[in-house]
Amino acid sequence: MAVTIRDVAKASGVHVSTVSRTFSAPHLVNAETRTRVLAIAEGLGYRPNRAARALTTGRTHNLGLIVADIANPFFPPLIKAAQAQARERDYHVFVADTDEDPLMEQELIETLSKQVDGVLLCSPRLSNRMIEKLRAEVPFVVVNRRVKGLTTVLMDVGQGARAAIGHLVSLGHRRIALLTGPDGSWTSEEMRTAAASAAGDFDVELSVLGPNEPTEQGGIAAADKVAGSTAVLCYNDLVALGLIEGLTDRGLKVPDDVSVVGVDDSLPGRLNKPKLTTITMPTAAAGRMAVDLLLAAVGAGESGTPTLARLETSLVIRESTGAAPA
Incomplete structure (x- = not known):
């Protein structure tokens, strides 16, 4: 039989509500108790019910990640890093590809906004005006695009x-x-x-x-x-x-x-x-940073202050450049 939250509470010697808070609001649980509950839950193989938790907390624990072209080798390292970072924070990532089409991008944002807590927009093709309009529906972090009033991760x-x-x-x-x-x-x-x-x-x-x-x-x-x-x-x-x-x-x-x-x-x-x-x-670093900034924005709500993060780039010299022809 599947392990329940009551099984974890009994094994941990705490109330069911304490186990619930450990997963939904860990900052409200004593550190020692939280560590014990998490260890016992892991040992028993307990996995919290995400749907039930969403009803309790108002959070889906899902993020949207929208890229311009998933076939472009630029994006997979960013996607992989973002997914790994989200998993560490107990979040799942839905990845969507716009095929460089701004209308599809708008449609995906409007669809995902009902299913996620926030959206990462990577190299968006929408106009700034439309992005500013859509931000009312869901928190955004934008990668490689400057949009006034939005948290942004730029690769220089x-x-x-x-x-x-x-x-x-x-x-x-x-x-x-x-x-x-x-x-x-x-x-x-x-x-x-x-x-x-x-x-x-x-x-x-x-x-x-x-x-x-x-x-x-x-x-x-x-x-x-x-x-x-x-x-x-x-x-x-x-x-x-x-x-x-x-x-x-x-x-x-x-x-x-x-x-x-x-x-x-x-x-x-x-x-x-x-x-x-x-x-x-630095695509992997950008993916990790974007997830952290998005989760901070989700937690802060409308009171959050937009952040601009800029990551350094560098030139790698190989064989396709040489002395100018005479």
């Missing part, structure tokens, strides 16, 4: 873009292209601003080309756009890998004829030939 891709431009200039490149991503992308705007500033500092030519699909096909399609540039900084690793394929099909060699830099430091880039020089993004 601008820092990486400046390092990438400096690296390319050190190799003798004077005509550099930036392949941006989709319209409305915070990452694109950060890269554009930082790359333009660095190009001005180094007195080199920067061509900003976009928008582009954030996929390998987007990179292949951009191969003709970068003609005349000796180096290209791409929106992400997928675009960079597609660009390398497109350049190769046109008889150009990377990095002999054109140097290519990606963003993400994903596994495909590390396995590619040539191995991809890229800006590493």
